[in-house]
Amino acid sequence: MATMLKSNDTAIAVMQQMLQERCIAEPSFAIKMANPSKSMEGAVNYLCSQIQKSGLCVVDDTTVMNLLVHYFDENEIEEGGKVNCNIVVGKPELSEEDKANLKEQAMEQYKEEQLREIRRQNQPKATAPKHTTAPKAGEEINVQPNLFGDDF
Structure with missing residues (x-):
C-alpha cells in the first residue's frame, strides 16, 4: 500500500x-x-x-x-485494492523572475569569492627570519660589518 x-x-x-x-x-x-x-x-x-x-x-x-x-x-466507489507504488511530488517550475533573481544571487556570490581570493593572494607573505647557524666549537668567528645588513 x-x-x-x-x-x-x-x-x-x-x-x-x-x-x-x-x-x-x-x-x-x-x-x-x-x-x-x-x-x-x-x-x-x-x-x-x-x-x-x-x-x-x-x-x-x-x-x-x-x-x-x-x-x-462518490459513495459507492471501488478502491481498487492495494497498489505497490512510489509517489513523489515534483517541485514547481521557477518563474523567469525567480530564475533571474537566483542567477543574480549566484553572480554576486561568485564575485565575492573571487574578491576574497584576490585579496588573499595579494596579502604580503610573512617571511621567516633567517636562521643562522651557530659556529662550531673551536672555530673562529669572522664577522665583517656590512652597511646594508645583508649577508653576501
Whole structure:
C-alpha cells in the first residue's frame, strides 16, 4: 500500500494539504471527507489504482486532485485494492523572475569569492627570519660589518 512507504509520506502530506484547502474553499466537501467509510488510505489506494489503470507514470496535481475529490464524492466507489507504488511530488517550475533573481544571487556570490581570493593572494607573505647557524666549537668567528645588513 502506498501509505506504508516512507518515501510517500511527503506526497501524502501534500495530498492532505490539497484536500484541506478544498475543505476550506468548499465546506460541503468537508462533510463528504468525514464519511466514516472513506479514509486517506482508501483515497491513496484509489488514486494509485486509477493511475495504474491509465498506464501513465506521471500525472499533474490537477489530475491527482480530481481523483481524490472523485473518491470522496462518490459513495459507492471501488478502491481498487492495494497498489505497490512510489509517489513523489515534483517541485514547481521557477518563474523567469525567480530564475533571474537566483542567477543574480549566484553572480554576486561568485564575485565575492573571487574578491576574497584576490585579496588573499595579494596579502604580503610573512617571511621567516633567517636562521643562522651557530659556529662550531673551536672555530673562529669572522664577522665583517656590512652597511646594508645583508649577508653576501
